[in-house]
Amino acid sequence: MFSQTLHTALNDQIKYEFDSAHLYLSMSAYFEGLNLPGFARWMRVQYQEEVSHALKFFDFINQRGGHVVMKAIDQPPTTFESTLDVFQQALANEQKVTALINQIYALAVQENDYPTQVMLHWFIMEQVEEEQSVSQIVELLKLSGGQGTALIMLDRQLAARKEDEH
Ligand code: MG
Numbered sequence: 001m002f003s004q005t006l007h008t009a010l011n012d013q014i015k016y017e018f019d020s021a022h023l024y025l026s027m028s029a030y031f032e033g034l035n036l037p038g039f040a041r042w043m044r045v046q047y048q049e050e051v052s053h054a055l056k057f058f059d060f061i062n063q064r065g066g067h068v069v070m071k072a073i074d075q076p077p078t079t080f081e082s083t084l085d086v087f088q089q090a091l092a093n094e095q096k097v098t099a100l101i102n103q104i105y106a107l108a109v110q111e112n113d114y115p116t117q118v119m120l121h122w123f124i125m126e127q128v129e130e131e132q133s134v135s136q137i138v139e140l141l142k143l144s145g146g147q148g149t150a151l152i153m154l155d156r157q158l159a160a161r162k163e164d165e166h
Helices: 004-033 037-063 083-110 114-144 148-158
Strands: none
Touching (some): 037 083, 114 148
16 A cells, blocks of 8 residues: 555546547547547547556556545637647647656655655656657648648648557
8 A cells, every 4th residue: 555645646647638638639629620530539549558558557556555546627629720730739738748757657656665666667758758759740840831731631630640659
């Protein structure tokens, strides 16, 4: 069993992963509305990934004999200024999640909770990948101007994202 502080932090992380999932599904809906199926698919896969992250914390708390507390999910934005705006907000969200994961890790170190540290190693590396993949799309959108043929080509590229990528 872990301390009450760590217990709360892990439960809060379930909520933050579901907040991310909700945000990305809202972004997917925005792209559906713009008739950009590749961007919509990319965000839908991202949504599924966040649900799987939430479930990893859910399973870990149960494995350790903790008590899972499901908390309310935040309302995400429902409209965005542009494709670039969406990915900039996604990047800011991932940077926030990285900081949250790092905080839990610091807590687990402070409390000598080794299983939590080991479990979080996967998440720490996952956040490196998440930030990198979203940053790459932000940069591509900036380079291409995010319009016309360049946008359509990027949409086709993002359509190829596999469900089990991570
Ligand atoms: Mg996540």
